[in-house]
Amino acid sequence: MVIDKRSARxxxxxxxxxxxxMQSEALPSSCSATNENGGVxxxxxxxxxxxxxxxxxxxxxxxxxxxxxxxxxxxxxxNFLRSNTATVAxxxxxxxxxxxxxxxxxxxxxxxxxRALNQLGDRRIKQETRQVxxxxxxxxxxxxxxxxxxxxxxxxxxxxxxxxxxxxxxxxNGEIILTTPPQVTLDQPNWSALPISYVGMRGFxxxxxxxxxxxxxxxxxxVTVGQRVTKLTxxxxxxxxxxxxxxxxSAPAVPGGIGGGAGIxxxxxxxxxxxxxxxxxxNYTTRRSVQETYPIQVAPNSLVTVTHRWLxxxxxxxxxxxxxxxxxxxxxxxxxxxxxxxxxxxxxxxPSQRRYIFNGRIEDTTLYDTGxxxxxxxxxxxxxxxxxxxxxxxxxxxxxxxxxx
Numbered sequence: 001m002v003i004d005k006r007s008a009r010x011x012x013x014x015x016x017x018x019x020x021x022m023q024s025e026a027l028p029s030s031c032s033a034t035n036e037n038g039g040v041x042x043x044x045x046x047x048x049x050x051x052x053x054x055x056x057x058x059x060x061x062x063x064x065x066x067x068x069x070x071x072x073x074x075x076x077x078x079n080f081l082r083s084n085t086a087t088v089a090x091x092x093x094x095x096x097x098x099x100x101x102x103x104x105x106x107x108x109x110x111x112x113x114x115r116a117l118n119q120l121g122d123r124r125i126k127q128e129t130r131q132v133x134x135x136x137x138x139x140x141x142x143x144x145x146x147x148x149x150x151x152x153x154x155x156x157x158x159x160x161x162x163x164x165x166x167x168x169x170x171x172x173n174g175e176i177i178l179t180t181p182p183q184v185t186l187d188q189p190n191w192s193a194l195p196i197s198y199v200g201m202r203g204f205x206x207x208x209x210x211x212x213x214x215x216x217x218x219x220x221x222x223v224t225v226g227q228r229v230t231k232l233t234x235x236x237x238x239x240x241x242x243x244x245x246x247x248x249x250s251a252p253a254v255p256g257g258i259g260g261g262a263g264i265x266x267x268x269x270x271x272x273x274x275x276x277x278x279x280x281x282x283n284y285t286t287r288r289s290v291q292e293t294y295p296i297q298v299a300p301n302s303l304v305t306v307t308h309r310w311l312x313x314x315x316x317x318x319x320x321x322x323x324x325x326x327x328x329x330x331x332x333x334x335x336x337x338x339x340x341x342x343x344x345x346x347x348x349x350x351p352s353q354r355r356y357i358f359n360g361r362i363e364d365t366t367l368y369d370t371g372x373x374x375x376x377x378x379x380x381x382x383x384x385x386x387x388x389x390x391x392x393x394x395x396x397x398x399x400x401x402x403x404x405x
Contacts, residue, residue: 033062033168041122041168063166064122103232104279109176109325109356110238113344116353117329122167124333131159165333170347174328176237179345182245182276182358184321191252191404198370198398199223200309205391207298208384215296215391217372219308225367226285229274231360235323236277243277245321247362251313252404270366276321276358285365294372301384305375311368311402320359324351 031053032042041053041064056062139155201219235243251269274282290310298304327344334341341347348354 031064033064035062035171040118062168063125064168101232102230105233106279107233107235107356107358108238109235110172112356113172113176113325113327113354116348117170117172117344120170120347123170124165124338125168125170126166126331126333127163128166129161129163132162134158134160170332170334171330172327172344173330175241177326178243179324179326179351179354182243182321182323184245184247184319186247186249187318187320188249189315189317193401194313194315194404196400196402197312197314198309198396198400199312200307200396200398202394202396203296203306203391204394205296205298205304205306206379206384206387206389207300207302207304208379208390210300212300213298213390215298215304217294217296217306217308218291219293219310220289220291221310222287222289223310223312223365223367224285224287225365226283227270227272227362227364228285229272229282229360229362231274231276231279231281231358233357233359234276234279235356235358237325241277242275243323244273244275245358247272247274247317247319249315249317249362249364251315251366270364272362274360274362276360288367290367292369292372294374296374299376301379303377303379303383305377307373309370309398311370313364313366313368313402315364317362317364318359319362320357322355322357324355326354 028051030042031051032040033053033055034040035056036058041062051064053064054062134157136158137155138158139153141151141153143152145151199221203215203217205213205215205217207213237243248271249269272282272284292308294306294308296304296306325344329342329344329347331342332340334347344354
């Protein structure tokens with residue numbers, strides 16, 4: 001026998017009905033749940049529905065749903081399913097530290113991707129089945145009849161299965177993937193007027209005799225040359241994955257005959273592979289002892305002056321670059337037709353939403369040998385008498401600008 005739900009509740013179970021009614025008023029219509037990695041889901045149910053939320057351990061997906069409703073799955077979707085795409089601001093596109101600063105910024109790509117996914121709000125994760133009351137009851141008689149010929153009845157509510165959507169925040173389900181190698185841009189120096197310095201030595205060789213004399217000129221310096229990389233913004237993928245980028249500085253040739261010497265006329269660029277996934281300074285400099293010698297022949301009663309200079313080129317080259325990332329996503333039903341979107345690039349199809357920036361500077365010191373400049377002058381008897389020193393050295397440092405070709 002099937003009876004009306006209201007009549008069954010009033011006539012057969014008045015106490016039970018009162019209890020259920022009181023509990024329904026106290027049940028929540030909204031709730032939220034989290035996991036241990038910061039994933040969050042929340043739900044605000046329509047009138048007549050009860051919110052049900054369950055936290056998840058580790059990086060599991062927290063579950064939020066509305067239950068106890070006669071509404072269909074389509075109605076639930078209308079309340080919780082947002083657009084399948086969204087514009088999420090990438091915080092790494094903000095102003096980078098200035099190239100001449102020492103401020104360091106570390107971008108946690110995994111954390112930023114999680115933040116971007118959380119900004120999208122709740123999405124369909126999976127479907128589950130529940131039993132929904134129909135409002136009708138079925139009763140059956142049992143046991144022996146009483147003196148009036150009636151048998152006791154036992155009644156229960158009829159339910160039917162209904163699928164409903166479990167919604168929550170999308171989350172990463174694996175390692176960060178670089179879709180392309182890092183792309184690097186260099187801010188080249190002003191090669192047409194590059195500040196430089198000279199480290200030089202002059203040798204004065206006096207011969208006040210009637211015979212030719214031989215001397216040897218030597219210029220020795222201790223110098224540090226090579227590159228040093230200072231990282232201002234680094235990108236960390238959250239794993240042991242090492243992200244590297246190749247930097248190539250093509251320096252023009254130093255003009256020949258510079259400083260009155262024999263000239264240089266050679267190119268001196270450099271290429272370095274730098275790690276952009278940590279903040280450690282990379283030092284590729286070396287300390288070198290350099291020496292140039294020159295044999296001198298000084299005629300009688302003559303003064304020979306030998307000048308040798310090394311041109312020291314110090315440049316600071318700011319660099320900036322970016323990587324575009326992808327990553328697997330937990331199983332879901334976030335697609336337009338409820339299909340699974342297994343990768344981040346399907347959730348955020350615009351590459352700019354998955355691009356992360358790094359920057360820094362490379363300082364390079366290069367030494368050029370400019371050659372020797374030799375002059376000779378005759379000495380008068382008075383000039384010879386004014387000094388008894390035959391050899392004198394004079395180190396010097398000069399600065400200026402050079403236009404590289």
